[in-house]
Amino acid sequence: MAxxxxxxxxxxxxxxxTLQRRFASTALVLLAVAYxxxxxxxxxxxxxxxxxxxxxxxxxxxxxxxxxIFIVILRxxxxxxxxxTTNSPISTFYQHAPSLATSETIxxxxxxxxxxxxxxxxxxxxxxxxxxxxxxxxxxARVNERALFYTVSLSLLGLFEGFMHLFLDYDRLILGxxxxxxEKTAGASPPKAEDPFEKLLKQAPVxxxxxITTSITIAWTNYIVGxxxxxxxxxxxxxxxxxxxxxxxxxNIPPSSAPWSFWMLWRSILAGTLLCLLWNFSNTAFxxxxxxxxxxxxxxxxxxxxxPNGSLLNGLKSKKPRIAAFAMWELAxxxxxxxxxxxxxxxxxDRKDGPMWSQIYALCLETIKTLEQRVDAYSKPAATEQIAxxxxxxxxxxxxxxxxxxxxxxxxxxxSSYRGSLGxxxxxxxxxxxxxPSETVVPFAMKTVxxxxxxxxxxxxxxxxxxxxxxxxxxxxxxYLVQVPYVGYLFRQPYxxxxxxxxxxxxxxxxSLYINSVFALSQLAVKSLAEDKYGNVHRDVPAIIRTITTVxxxxxxxxxxxxxxxxxxxxxxxxxxxxxxxDALKDALARVVEAFEPYxxxxxxxxxxxxxxxxxxxxxxxxxxxxxxEGKEQEMDAKREEPETGxxxxxxxxxxxxx
Numbered sequence: 172m173a174x175x176x177x178x179x180x181x182x183x184x185x186x187x188x189t190l191q192r193r194f195a196s197t198a199l200v201l202l203a204v205a206y207x208x209x210x211x212x213x214x215x216x217x218x219x220x221x222x223x224x225x226x227x228x229x230x231x232x233x234x235x236x237x238x239x240i241f242i243v244i245l246r247x248x249x250x251x252x253x254x255x256t257t258n259s260p261i262s263t264f265y266q267h268a269p270s271l272a273t274s275e276t277i278x279x280x281x282x283x284x285x286x287x288x289x290x291x292x293x294x295x296x297x298x299x300x301x302x303x304x305x306x307x308x309x310x311x312a313r314v315n316e317r318a319l320f321y322t323v324s325l326s327l328l329g330l331f332e333g334f335m336h337l338f339l340d341y342d343r344l345i346l347g348x349x350x351x352x353x354e355k356t357a358g359a360s361p362p363k364a365e366d367p368f369e370k371l372l373k374q375a376p377v378x379x380x381x382x383i384t385t386s387i388t389i390a391w392t393n394y395i396v397g398x399x400x401x402x403x404x405x406x407x408x409x410x411x412x413x414x415x416x417x418x419x420x421x422x423n424i425p426p427s428s429a430p431w432s433f434w435m436l437w438r439s440i441l442a443g444t445l446l447c448l449l450w451n452f453s454n455t456a457f458x459x460x461x462x463x464x465x466x467x468x469x470x471x472x473x474x475x476x477x478x479p480n481g482s483l484l485n486g487l488k489s490k491k492p493r494i495a496a497f498a499m500w501e502l503a504x505x506x507x508x509x510x511x512x513x514x515x516x517x518x519x520x521d522r523k524d525g526p527m528w529s530q531i532y533a534l535c536l537e538t539i540k541t542l543e544q545r546v547d548a549y550s551k552p553a554a555t556e557q558i559a560x561x562x563x564x565x566x567x568x569x570x571x572x573x574x575x576x577x578x579x580x581x582x583x584x585x586x587s588s589y590r591g592s593l594g595x596x597x598x599x600x601x602x603x604x605x606x607x608p609s610e611t612v613v614p615f616a617m618k619t620v621x622x623x624x625x626x627x628x629x630x631x632x633x634x635x636x637x638x639x640x641x642x643x644x645x646x647x648x649x650x651y652l653v654q655v656p657y658v659g660y661l662f663r664q665p666y667x668x669x670x671x672x673x674x675x676x677x678x679x680x681x682x683s684l685y686i687n688s689v690f691a692l693s694q695l696a697v698k699s700l701a702e703d704k705y706g707n708v709h710r711d712v713p714a715i716i717r718t719i720t721t722v723x724x725x726x727x728x729x730x731x732x733x734x735x736x737x738x739x740x741x742x743x744x745x746x747x748x749x750x751x752x753x754d755a756l757k758d759a760l761a762r763v764v765e766a767f768e769p770y771x772x773x774x775x776x777x778x779x780x781x782x783x784x785x786x787x788x789x790x791x792x793x794x795x796x797x798x799x800x801e802g803k804e805q806e807m808d809a810k811r812e813e814p815e816t817g818x819x820x821x822x823x824x825x826x827x828x829x830x
Contacts, residue, residue, distance in 0.1 A: 182486025182498050185472040186465070193460040197243065200368065200456050201449070205236040208445050212294040234290050238283045238446070239453045245279045246457050248272075249342045252496050253681030254748060256672040258664045259738075266678065267337070277333035284329025284446060288322045291442045299438075303409075304417055312417045314409050316430045323405050324393040324439040325446060331389055332450055341454050344462050346496055348686040348751065349503035351694070351758065367459035371452070378451040386443030394436050402429060465501040471509060472501055479512065480519050480527050487534050496684050499538075502531065503687035506694035510702075516695065517703045528695070528703075532711050535692040536718055538685060542674060542752070543722045546729045549673040654740055664736040667746040673733070674726065674749050682748040686755040689719065693759035697766045712767050713774050716784050719760045723787040726753050754790065761788035 206224070209232040213221045220226045249272045257263040267273060295301050305315045336342075398405075406425040413419060465472045476482040483505075486498025505512045519527035671680050696715060699708035730749065735742055764784045767774060771781060 180476050180478070180482050180485075182473065182482050182489060183494055185476065185482065186486070186494060186497055189465070189467060189472060190461065193463065194243070194247065194457075197453075197456045197460045198240065200371070201239045201243070201453050202232070202236050204449065204452050205239060206232045208235055208449065211445065212291065214294070231290060231294060235287065235449070238287045238290070239449045241279050241283045242450055242453045243457055245276060246342060246454065246461075249276070250344050250461070250493070251342055251679050252344050252346060252492055253675065253679045253683075254343065254671060255340055256668070256675055256677045256680040258669050258672055258736075259662060261661045264661075273337060276336055277330065280333035280336065280450075281326055281329040283450075284325045284332075285322065287446045287449070288325035288442070291325075291445075292318050292321060303413065312419055314406070314413060314419065316406070316426065317435065319405055319409050320398060320430055320435060321439055321442065323398055323401055324390060325442060327393050327397050328386065328389045328443050328446060332385070332447070335385075336454075341458075344458065344493075346462055346500055346681070346683040347464055348683045348755070349500070349507055349690050351690070351762070352507065367456070367463055370459050371456050374455055378448065378455060382444050382447035382451055383440075385447050386440050390436055390439045390443055393439070394431065398429065464504065465497050466504065471505055471512060472497075474512070480515060481522075484527065484530055487531070492679075492681065492684075496681055496687075499535075499684055499687045499691065503691040503694070506691045506698070513695065513698055514702050517699060517705070517708070520705060520707065526707055528699075528707050529711075531695070532692065532708075532715075535688045536715070538688040539692075539718065539722055539756075541676075542685060543725055545674055545676055546725050550729065659738075659740070663738045663740065665739050665741065666733070666735050666744050669736065670730065670733060670746040670749050673729070674752070680748060682752050685752045689755050689759045693719075693762045696763055700766060709767075709770070709774060712763065713776050713780070716760065716763055716767075716776065716780060719756055719763075720780075720784045720787045723753065723756050723760065724783075726756070727787075727791075757788045757790055760784055764788060 209228050210222055212231065213228055215221045220228070222228055255263055257266060292301050301318050301321065302315055303318045304312050307313055402425055407423040410419060410423050473479045473482040483498060483502060486494050487502065489495045489498065516527050516531065524530060675682060692715060696708055696712055735744065764781060768781055
């Protein structure tokens with residue numbers, strides 16, 4: 172009887188429940204914030220019902236919470252790992268603006284703001300005179316424009332926050348990158364990660380200031396400009412929706428005077444601050460909770476699986492970026508903190524597709540090689556197929572004319588006739604029509620234009636109209652526009668954007684995937700010296716060293732040689748995500764070289780291999796720091812004066828290089 176097969180649970184069976192629990196805990200935090208705001212909006216006309224959850228306060232809390240849960244659902248629907256990688260902000264706009272996610276984001280924020288505005292209006296007492304319908308001259312109903320003013324103000328706030336959500340890319344998730352522990356904490360228990368709620372409490376003052384600033388800006392904009400422009404259309408929409416329920420006038424013309432007052436401005440600022448606090452807390456809490464490390468009860472996520480290594484391997488092979496990134500993050504944590512799981516990886520040799528280590532080695536090395544492949548693809552010039560024009564086959568000349576197919580027994584035509592001569596003329600015209608219009612009209616037109624130009628313009632003016640002069644003037648205008656602070660920002664192509672797009676890929680670049688993969692690979696290789704009983708790892712160490720050395724060299728050369736675009740006015744050669752990946756590669760390479768250098772002859776690694784690896788692992792000073800040092804040196808040289816002439820001594824680049 173064959174032994175029963177153990178079901179290998181997919182990695183998503185452990186990741187999805189964890190993410191759902193994190194979502195539930197985030198929802199509880201937002202429910203608490205909604206309850207606090209419900210108490211702030213309570214009229215406090217009753218000691219019990221003003222705060223008791225089962226009553227008006229609880230109903231108000233649920234409605235406020237619904238305004239927030241829309242944003243959380245939006246975050247669940249549109250998350251992405253890493254940065255948006257495009258060359259310029261205008262490229263980002265063209266890439267993401269036509270998508271359905273953009274419309275959903277703006278619409279969701281606007282609906283959330285509209286619902287909160289109605290909760291705010293119904294929570295304020297009658298003394299504030301903020302009801303939608305008021306009665307004048309007896310029983311005549313009129314629309315209260317004060318309520319319309321608050322609704323428009325908060326709707327504009329929702330529209331603005333929707334655009335800010337897209338502009339600041341709130342849907343971005345940055346996963347953690349595992350780093351080596353110091354020697355003091357090498358043998359200690361796994362470090363406890365910072366609690367997301369503690370991080371949220373630390374960010375609370377920043378979120379409050381941001382909410383107040385945004386609310387004041389939008390409230391003043393609506394008070395000065397916005398409501399004046401939208402007053403007519405907003406009044407018409409309000410009359411259309413309320414007329415079926417109330418006996419309102421048939422005319423949609425708003426009153427002659429609008430309800431402007433500083434009291435209303437203060438009220439709109441207060442309501443906007445409460446609404447922005449809800450949005451900021453929901454976005455920040457969701458980001459912190461969802462980007463928490465893949466650990467449950469102090470153990471990796473797959474620890475509860477019947478086949479932990481198989482489930483982890485399933486996640487590493489997943490085609491979905493989020494699942495693969497979390498699985499790689501868990502593998503890096505196992506390689507650093509969990510000794511038993513790490514030993515189980517080395518001892519797992521009876522798998523269908525090969526030993527566990529061999530599969531992890533292939534997956535991690537393939538991930539690292541994608542960096543090299545992108546650099547090679549970017550550096551390779553576009554292949555243009557040059558196909559030589561093929562000459563049409565010439566007809567062979569016949570030595571003897573082919574026999575005629577005409578009937579030789581027919582009588583011959585008369586020699587000359589009017590119809591025959593006309594047909595011959597038409598035949599000649601068709602066969603040789605003469606010169607084309609382009610051969611006669613175009614030269615005449617060009618000659619005429621040249622004569623007019625010489626008659627009306629001077630030689631200097633004609634030189635300014637040359638294509639080269641026009642192109643230079645257009646380029647100077649574009650360079651001026653690029654330097655404009657807010658307009659030029661959209662069209663600039665900074666060095667960091669172009670480098671991240673080329674190295675990390677498009678449309679999103681996740682640096683944590685490469686950092687965790689190279690850390691896990693190097694850490695497992697180093698730990699194999701003491702924990703690999705079967706000696707499977709040492710055979711792959713030369714390939715690890717040579718591959719990482721090659722990737723580091725190519726990234727460094729590419730980073731130094733990629734030109735700065737002419738629209739980049741800053742000229743800074745810095746890209747933090749790529750630098751983080753490069754530093755992780757160098758650290759991993761130094762770690763492996765240090766551990767395996769004594770065994771170089773057994774691994775068939777030459778001194779050249781170790782020398783190249785050490786050179787690649789050496790961290791160099793960044794370009795901006797070099798520029799800063801050189802600037803200080805020039806400043807010191809400028810302060811020195813020559814005693815004979817009193818002039819400042821200046822060092823040439825050749826002298827500085829010699830020194």
